[in-house]
Amino acid sequence: MTRPVFIADTSLLCARGSSPTAVADAMWNGECTAGRRKIGERTFPYFALPLDETDWMARAEQAICQVAGQLGAIGPKTPLFIASSSFQIGHFEQGGAPFDLPPATASFSRRIAEWMNLSGARTSFSNACTSGFSALDAARTLIAAGLIDDAIVLGIELANDSTLAGFASMELLSRTIGRPFDALRDGLVLGEAIAAVRLTASPATWRLAGLSTGLDGHSTTGPNPDGSRIAEVMAGCMHDANLQPDDIELIKLQAAGSPGTDLAEANALRSVFGQHMPPLISLKPALGHTLGASGLAELAALLACLDADKIPATAGFSKVDPEIALFPMVERSTEHIERAQLNLIGFGGGLASLIVERQR
Amino acid sequence: MIALTNIVSQSFTPADLPGAVRAALGKPLRRAAPLTQLTLVGALACLPAEQRHRPTAILWQSTSGPRLETLALLDEVCSHAAEPMPYDFLATQPAIAPAQIQSFLPGLQSAMHLPLDSEGVSQWSMLLSLAAIWLEEGRYEQVLCAQLDHWSDAATGHWLALSRTPLENSLASLRLSNDACASQLPDTPDFPARLADWLAHRDSATLALHPPVAMKQALEFARL
Numbered sequence: 001m002t003r004p005v006f007i008a009d010t011s012l013l014c015a016r017g018s019s020p021t022a023v024a025d026a027m028w029n030g031e032c033t034a035g036r037r038k039i040g041e042r043t044f045p046y047f048a049l050p051l052d053e054t055d056w057m058a059r060a061e062q063a064i065c066q067v068a069g070q071l072g073a074i075g076p077k078t079p080l081f082i083a084s085s086s087f088q089i090g091h092f093e094q095g096g097a098p099f100d101l102p103p104a105t106a107s108f109s110r111r112i113a114e115w116m117n118l119s120g121a122r123t124s125f126s127n128a129c130t131s132g133f134s135a136l137d138a139a140r141t142l143i144a145a146g147l148i149d150d151a152i153v154l155g156i157e158l159a160n161d162s163t164l165a166g167f168a169s170m171e172l173l174s175r176t177i178g179r180p181f182d183a184l185r186d187g188l189v190l191g192e193a194i195a196a197v198r199l200t201a202s203p204a205t206w207r208l209a210g211l212s213t214g215l216d217g218h219s220t221t222g223p224n225p226d227g228s229r230i231a232e233v234m235a236g237c238m239h240d241a242n243l244q245p246d247d248i249e250l251i252k253l254q255a256a257g258s259p260g261t262d263l264a265e266a267n268a269l270r271s272v273f274g275q276h277m278p279p280l281i282s283l284k285p286a287l288g289h290t291l292g293a294s295g296l297a298e299l300a301a302l303l304a305c306l307d308a309d310k311i312p313a314t315a316g317f318s319k320v321d322p323e324i325a326l327f328p329m330v331e332r333s334t335e336h337i338e339r340a341q342l343n344l345i346g347f348g349g350g351l352a353s354l355i356v357e358r359q360r
Numbered sequence: 361m362i363a364l365t366n367i368v369s370q371s372f373t374p375a376d377l378p379g380a381v382r383a384a385l386g387k388p389l390r391r392a393a394p395l396t397q398l399t400l401v402g403a404l405a406c407l408p409a410e411q412r413h414r415p416t417a418i419l420w421q422s423t424s425g426p427r428l429e430t431l432a433l434l435d436e437v438c439s440h441a442a443e444p445m446p447y448d449f450l451a452t453q454p455a456i457a458p459a460q461i462q463s464f465l466p467g468l469q470s471a472m473h474l475p476l477d478s479e480g481v482s483q484w485s486m487l488l489s490l491a492a493i494w495l496e497e498g499r500y501e502q503v504l505c506a507q508l509d510h511w512s513d514a515a516t517g518h519w520l521a522l523s524r525t526p527l528e529n530s531l532a533s534l535r536l537s538n539d540a541c542a543s544q545l546p547d548t549p550d551f552p553a554r555l556a557d558w559l560a561h562r563d564s565a566t567l568a569l570h571p572p573v574a575m576k577q578a579l580e581f582a583r584l
Contacts, residue, residue, distance in 0.1 A: 040443050077574070085455075087475075092434055099434045105425030106475035121574075123486055126425075126475045128455040134472050138490055145493045147536070147575040162430075165437045166449030213470045217462030220450055349459025350471070 005140045006204035007197055007356065008150070010300035011070030013063055014193035014287050015047035019070055020304035023287070027305065027312035028332060032286045034177070034189060039165045044173050047191025047288030048159060056091040060158055061115050067194045068116045071152070074198075077120035079148050081139045082109045083131035083155040084124070085292030090160030112154065121148075129254075130213065130344045131155065132195075132295025133352035137211050139199050150200040155296030159192050163291065170221060172258065178289070180255030180282035180314060180328055181262055183321040188256045191288020193297035203359060206303055209339070210241025210355035217349050222260040227268030230343070230351055234272050237341065237353035248278050248355070249337045250311065252302050253328065254345040256284040257316065261345050266324040279335075280328045285316035295344050295352065303356065306337050362495050363530035364581060365502070366521035367556045368405045370398075377401075377515050385464065392460055393451040394510040395426055400461045402517040406504055407465070411527075414501040416467040417494065418458050419487040421474040423549070424509040426452045469500065482507060484551045485571035488520070488579050492536055495524040507549055518552040530584055531559055537580040541568035544578075555581065 012019060015034065016026040037046035053059035068074070088108035092099045106124035113122050125135040132155040139151035167173050167190065174187035199208065214233035218224035238245065251269070255262045269277065283298045290297050305311055314328035337358070344352040372380055374394065381389045381397045384404045389397060403418065429451040436444040450456060458471030472490075474483050484505065491503035505520045522534060543564040545554050551569065558567050558581075569579040 040441060042443075085453075089430070089434070093438050097435065097439055099431055099438075101427060101431060103427075103479050104423050104475075104477050105427065105430075106477040109477040122477065123483060124475050124477055126454060126473050127471070128453060130455075138472070138486070141490055141493050142575070145489075145536070147489060147577055162433050162437050162444075162449075162452070165443045166433070166446075166452070169443040169449055170446045213472075215459055215462060215468060215470050217459040217468075220453075220456045220459060346455065348453050348456035349462070350455055 002144050003146065003201055005143045005208045006200050006202065007206040007208060008200040008204045009071050009198040010303055011067045012195045012297055012300040013049060013067050014290065014297055015049065015191055016286055018066060020300045023301045024304035024308055024310065027286045028310045030313065030315065032315040034288060037164060039161055039168055042168060044164065044168065044175060045177065045189045047189065049192045056094045063194050064112055064115045067196050071196060071198055074118065074152060076117060078118060079121040079151045080113055080118045081135040081151055081153040082112055082124045083135040083292050083296065084157060085126055085128050085131055086157060086160055086163050089162050090158055093161055126292065127346060127350045128348045129291050129294055129346035130350035130352040131292035133211065133344050133354055134213065137213060140208050140211060143199055143201050150198065152196055152198055153296060154196040155293035156194045157192055157291045157293035164190060174257055177316050178257035178285045179316040180253060180257050180285060181266060181321060181324050181326055182317045183319040185257040185259060185262060188258055188289045191290050193287065193290035193293040195293055195296035195300045197296055197299060205359055207357045207359055209357040210237040212236035212240055212353050214351035215349050216351055220348055223264040223345055225260060225264050225267065227264040227271060230265055230268035230345060231271040233351045234268060234353045237355055241355040243339065243355065245273050246276060247339055248341045250340040251278050251280050252298060252340060252342040253280055253282045254343045255282040256289045263324055265343060265345055266326050269326060277326065280326060281311060282314045282328050285314060299342060302340065302342065306340065309334050309336050311335060361526060362492055362534045363523045363526040364520060364532040364534055365523045365527050365530050366406045367531065367552050368402060368519040369553055370402055370405065370517040372515045374515055391447060393426060393429060394515055395454055395508055396457040396460045398508045398510065398515055398517045399457040400464060402506055402519045403461060403465055403504055406519050406521040411502065412465050413467045415469050416465060416502050416504065417469060417500045418471040418504045418506065419491060420506040420508055421476055421483045421487060422454065422508050423476045423479060424511055425475050426454055428512060482547050482549045482551060485547045485569050485579060488569065489536065489575065491522050492534055495522060520552055532581045532583055534579060534581055536577040538577055541566050541578065541580050544568045544570045546570055
């Protein structure tokens with residue numbers, strides 16, 4: 001049994017707003033400011049959630065309840081798929097030594113389910129930046145095969161020093177802004193987000209038409225610069241969706257302003273699309289790189305943009321890098337998009353690509 | 361027909377794990393966290409050399425995750441208010457384990473890590489359901505499903521290797537089934553050992569893995 005899988009609903013809380021439409025409006029208006037977060041002796045730009053609560057766990061509950069509340073009524077037994085790269089490490093940081101880590105690494109998922117009043121199946125995914133699409137992949141697979149009928153897929157990445165310090169230690173962070181594909185790009189800007197997607201076997205506006213994942217073991221911190229593995233994953237996604245490169249009308253890039261990863265993605269795009277490059281957009285200059293939540297947050301934000309036929313300009317881009325020789329959209333567009341492809345290129349070698357297709 | 365081709369259970373003291381890696385590779389694996397080392401020795405034990413180029417996925421779960429490494433990172437970041445050493449941060453990232461072993465398993469195309477949220481429960485039914493569907497679709501030629509844990513006193517790996525087509529010495533077939541099966545096992549961490557025990561004792565023709573939650577089909581192993 002194989003059946004189509006649809007996106008019935010989305011919800012989102014991130015630095016740009018507290019619903020997908022609010023985030024889409026903010027991006028359309030060019031909002032892209034970030035706050036700052038200090039780690040050790042250095043301070044970095046950071047996209048924090050618009051929440052005043054200071055207790056980490058209470059703040060997490062507040063954020064989850066906001067996101068759950070944006071979704072319509074959810075059956076209590078709806079399977080829940082949770083994606084994160086850091087789970088509740090910020091809570092342990094706040095508690096201080098001795099650090100009270102429970103034996104099960106994803107125990108935070110139990111609390112998330114309780115806050116969402118979900119008592120059905122619960123599965124957690126942690127594949128760094130591709131966690132969200134891994135969770136979507138699993139949920140979509142089970143729905144398509146008829147094992148379950150619907151699922152909530154939730155991505156969560158909340159503020160913590162460990163991740164920021166880790167990325168800082170590897171000199172992966174920008175001290176200013178994210179500049180996707182730009183000649184002056186100098187690193188990522190991290191952020192927080194919680195996003196949820198309800199997948200269903202019942203017809204809805206957007207179909208999850210294709211999804212492919214891959215692995216690039218070139219380096220623990222970045223893909224092979226030639227982009228060959230990324231190109232394979234993008235082509236595999238099109239094959240899964242039964243589409244050709246000419247069918248893709250918009251690409252949501254991974255591009256976060258990382259010198260190496262942006263170049264690899266650009267080389268992959270050239271390999272797949274040749275001279276017929278679709279319009280390119282990066283949402284990370286507006287939302288930050290929200291790591292394990294990024295796939296779902298950017299999917300929710302992009303669908304809200306496409307629903308409104310309002311594609312925002314990519315902030316942070318001003319100068320073409322001759323080595324990349326591609327540029328994201330710097331003007332807003334009201335183009336009506338039927339099919340968009342979304343890329344994730346993860347820290348640690350994970351790759352994922354997804355295609356959404358509007359249903360007539 | 362999807363075939364169960366291998367069941368591997370491994371247990372090491374933390375001190376012995378690097379030696380097991382050296383024995384498997386003939387050299388040490390530099391800058392590799394314990395979960396990466398466990399992934400390597402388990403995957404190589406599951407797949408003989410002639411199978412390592414076949415399109416492969418690894419789906420793995422863990423209760424402990426990188427617990428000890430996370431505690432070390434928290435100590436560095438919180439107690440010393442400093443940026444950690446890069447390797448110390450990398451060691452807390454379970455997603456890098458499959459990427460680090462890809463050169464030894466050239467067919468490895470994708471990996472998925474499922475951290476567990478409770479002790480004593482497992483997601484074998486999820487891993488095996490995904491594996492069965494993806495093998496049936498032809499997405500991969502073989503899928504390795506694993507539970508890997510690294511505690512202060514022990515490092516353990518439990519593996520089930522599945523192939524899209526039967527291989528010589530395949531142990532059982534696997535399918536998703538609507539039929540009721542007389543023999544059932546719960547989804548617990550020791551499922552591979554109990555599956556091996558069932559294979560060793562000829563008491564029923566089929567065995568079902570009972571998922572902890574309602575999926576519309578159950579996983580059924582049948583003797584070959």
